[in-house]
Amino acid sequence: MTAYMILTREQPVRDEAEMAEYARKNRENAPVLGKTMVPLAVYGRIEALEGGAPDGVVILKFETLDAARAWYDSPEYQDALPHRLRGADYRAIIVEGL
Template sequence: MPAYIIFLREGAVRDAEALATYRNSNRDAPRDPKLQPLVVYGALEALEGKAPDGVVVLQFPSVADAKAWYDSPGYQAAIPHRQRAADYRAFIVEGL
C-alpha cells in the first residue's frame, strides 16, 4: 500500500536562510527513486478549520519505504535546518 509523508508548516518562516539550507540539502542529496513529490507548497484553500501555512506531500510505495527515507542519514542531517526555519508537523499516513 502506498504511504505518504505529510509536512504541515504552521506559522511564518522564522529563518529564511535555514529554510534555504534545508531545501538545498534535499536537492543535493541522492534522489530516492521511491520518493514521489505530490504537493510542494501548492495553493490551498481551507474547507474546515484553519489552513496550514504550507503543505508538502511525498508518496512512497510503503510505510517501510517512507520511514527508511525519513530515517536516512541524509534526511536526518537536513531536519535541524527545517526545525530552525519554521514550526512543522510531520506524519506518515498509509494510503489505499
C-alpha cells in the first residue's frame, strides 16, 4: 500500500549553513535515495485552511510504509539528517495511503 512521508518545517530556518549541508548531502545521495521515493510537494506555496500554517512542507511518495521507513533509516539519509535537525525544527510523519 502506498505511503507518504510528510515533513513540515515548524519555524523559519535558524541555521542556513546546516540546511545547505543537508541539501548538499541529499543531492549527493540522490542516485541512491531517489530510487525509492517520488517527491510530490517540496516547499510550494501554502494556504492554511484550519490552524496555523507551517513554514514549509515536503511530501514524498513511497511504494509502502516499510519502503518509507527504510529510506528514512538508510545510512545515506541518516548522514544528512543531523544537519536538518540543527538547521530547523521539523515534524516528520509517515502515513499509509488508500
